[in-house]
Amino acid sequence: MTDPAETSPSRAQVRGAILRIIERKTMTPLVDIQRRLAVTEDGKWGPQTARAVAKALLIPSERAIVLDVALSPNFVLREFTTSATAKARGLSNMPNAAQLLALVAWCENIGEPVRAQFGPVRVTSGYRCFTPDSQHGAGEAADFEVPGVANITVARWIRDNLTFDQLILEAWKANDPNAGWVHCSYRRDRARKSVLRTPTGGAPYYAGLPS
Numbered sequence: 001m002t003d004p005a006e007t008s009p010s011r012a013q014v015r016g017a018i019l020r021i022i023e024r025k026t027m028t029p030l031v032d033i034q035r036r037l038a039v040t041e042d043g044k045w046g047p048q049t050a051r052a053v054a055k056a057l058l059i060p061s062e063r064a065i066v067l068d069v070a071l072s073p074n075f076v077l078r079e080f081t082t083s084a085t086a087k088a089r090g091l092s093n094m095p096n097a098a099q100l101l102a103l104v105a106w107c108e109n110i111g112e113p114v115r116a117q118f119g120p121v122r123v124t125s126g127y128r129c130f131t132p133d134s135q136h137g138a139g140e141a142a143d144f145e146v147p148g149v150a151n152i153t154v155a156r157w158i159r160d161n162l163t164f165d166q167l168i169l170e171a172w173k174a175n176d177p178n179a180g181w182v183h184c185s186y187r188r189d190r191a192r193k194s195v196l197r198t199p200t201g202g203a204p205y206y207a208g209l210p211s
């Protein structure tokens, strides 16, 4: 007879495995990509660099290295373009220059502060070329979790500490702190600070976070 304790990993083991996956991501400094693409090597994201990266993303032989470019100190582009839905539909899911700059703004204003507060962030869905009407389609929103931290804890902290456009606690369940995920959007020119929750991953939405 098999002892279940021997075959099922503990929660700590699962968390450790997830963290190792997150931390193993490769990261190419922006200045290296700029050198490769022959644009000004200033290590900053601007329209010229974003245009060059977006163009390189359309070339399969260039794509692999460009996907490893750092959007901010702890986030790489690949984390925001990987999409099972896009893959299943045969879409390359590559952002254009404006969407790239929106992703950079998200990393600087949402991703990095959340990481600094709680630890490594696992982005589950970032840019989505196939939902042009959602903020994901503009590069302004990402869905994510922090392994080992309840989603409601992360959502409350964002609500109380960050400037954002919209925050949604999705598929949250009162009896399961790991259920669901956090959706947050950021725009440089708009901060509605809209806060919603949904027991599913979609409508109906309710105002505010669970008390």
Ligand SMILES: [Zn+2]
Residues within 6 Å of the ligand: 125, 136, 141, 142, 143, 183, 184
């Ligand atoms: Zn979302």
